[in-house]
Amino acid sequence: MTSKVQSLKAFLGGAGRVALVEVAETKGSTPREKGAFMLVSGAAIFGTIGGGQLEYMAIDKARQLLISPLEREMAAERPEGVVSEGTARASSTAAATPPDGFAATLTPRGRDVSATLDIPLGPEIGQCCGGRVEVLIRLIDAALAQELVAAADAEEAQLPHVYIFGGGHVGRALASAVALLPVRVVIVETRAEALEGMPDAVETSLTP
The missing domain is CATH 3.30.160 (Double Stranded RNA Binding Domain)
Structure with a gap:
């Protein structure tokens, strides 16, 4: 048997740099409840915050945060569209910028290691839930990883x-x-x- 806790530990242990994408606030009809979360690495995800354009946007922003400050500086110095070998970059600008010119509200926090997306789930992004979701994205350190595993352990025990x-x-x-x-x-x-x-x-x- 592979439990959720075991799967979580395996992902955290083998994914390298990981970002936590958490539903911080909800209003109206939303795909997931407050506290729901997913983990995002450069190449994989664990869990879900409800799918759709909301999730694509959150994954895209999380992967932007996973890029190190040095890599950001190097990318800023290069001509647009040029990516050097070994440098990560967001996979899709379309996911972060929905149709009709709408863009999620982005509030950087600290040294750009966390951010908040405030997203209406309506026709602006092609998602029909009708509510609004605030998503908090943070880079995971050892202490936060331990908190996630402890919470999953407690949930599984009950x-x-x-x-x-x-x-x-x-x-x-x-x-x-x-x-x-x-x-x-x-x-x-x-x-x-x-x-x-x-x-x-x-x-x-x-x-x-």
Whole structure:
């Protein structure tokens, strides 16, 4: 079984520089609640803040923040469109600048290691939720990484358990469906072969 905590630790341990993208405030109808977060590295993401143009914009800005100050200075000194080998750059300006000239409100904080996006979820960006979301983006240091893991540990410890007795085709299908919910799924079986190939999120128990 691979738990959410294990997946989080693996991402933080192997992704290099990582930014935390967190829903700080919401108004009206929004895809995710306040406190929902995702992690963004230069090449991968972990979690979601609801998808759509909102998420694309947040990922784009997070990757801009992941570029080191030295790399920013080097990029500023080069002619537009020229990127030197080994220098990271935001993957898409289209994602950060929605149609019709609308741009999210950007408030740099500190030494440009965090930023806030204030985004209306309407026709301006082609997202029909209708509410408004404030997204806080921060670079993750060791202390913040520990906080995230501790919070995930506490959340996982409080999950209700769902026990499924029997790992045949019905039990396997049921476990796969229930594992999508915020619960801890345990399949109990007497046959070792029936527990092979279970989804990563499902815990197994072999017992007579």
